[in-house]
Amino acid sequence: MTQLVNTQINGDAVGFACEIDETLLDVLRNRVGLSGAKEGCGTGDCGACSVILDGTLVCSCLVLGVEAEGRKVETVEGLSDGADLHPLQTKFIEHAALQCGICTPGFLMAAKALLKNNPDPTEEEIRYALAGNLCRCTGYDKIVRAVQATAADMRGS
Numbered sequence: 001m002t003q004l005v006n007t008q009i010n011g012d013a014v015g016f017a018c019e020i021d022e023t024l025l026d027v028l029r030n031r032v033g034l035s036g037a038k039e040g041c042g043t044g045d046c047g048a049c050s051v052i053l054d055g056t057l058v059c060s061c062l063v064l065g066v067e068a069e070g071r072k073v074e075t076v077e078g079l080s081d082g083a084d085l086h087p088l089q090t091k092f093i094e095h096a097a098l099q100c101g102i103c104t105p106g107f108l109m110a111a112k113a114l115l116k117n118n119p120d121p122t123e124e125e126i127r128y129a130l131a132g133n134l135c136r137c138t139g140y141d142k143i144v145r146a147v148q149a150t151a152a153d154m155r156g157s
């Protein structure tokens with residue numbers, strides 16, 4: 001059964017039609033044309049599909065597209081302001097916090113959600129906030145350093 005859904009994605013009003021059992025991840029990638037969120041597992045274990053829904057970090061593989069009705073969705077595509085990268089993106093590049101990049105959109109969104117609520121996180125808090133995101137390449141340290149550097153940058157310290 002197909003249902004019409006009206007939502008807001010990265011600040012824009014977006015309407016789409018989807019099957020009632022279709023995940024938000026599949027809707028974003030296959031119907032809305034936003035392929036930044038990745039499917040690593042499809043079962044809520046890897047965080048590669050992370051997006052922010054009404055301010056809360058979620059695994060979009062565990063959310064139905066119809067659940068986005070009337071809600072605000074933020075994806076990695078909305079991080080930059082045109083050609084101006086978000087500080088997280090800049091610091092990930094500077095700290096070489098990505099290799100294959102499959103996990104990176106999820107880490108960026110998880111880090112964004114963390115810094116919005118906690119602009120001065122400890123290393124432990126960063127690692128805890130990113131614990132739902134798996135990376136097979138970097139060993140995590142560079143990602144943590146990039147988030148620490150972003151937090152300092154955004155605080156102006």
Ligand code: FES
Nearest residue numbers: 041042044047061
């Ligand atoms: S694809 Fe959603 S958590 Fe892995």
Ligand code: FES
Nearest residue numbers: 099100135136137
């Ligand atoms: S950079 Fe390859 S999985 Fe994280």
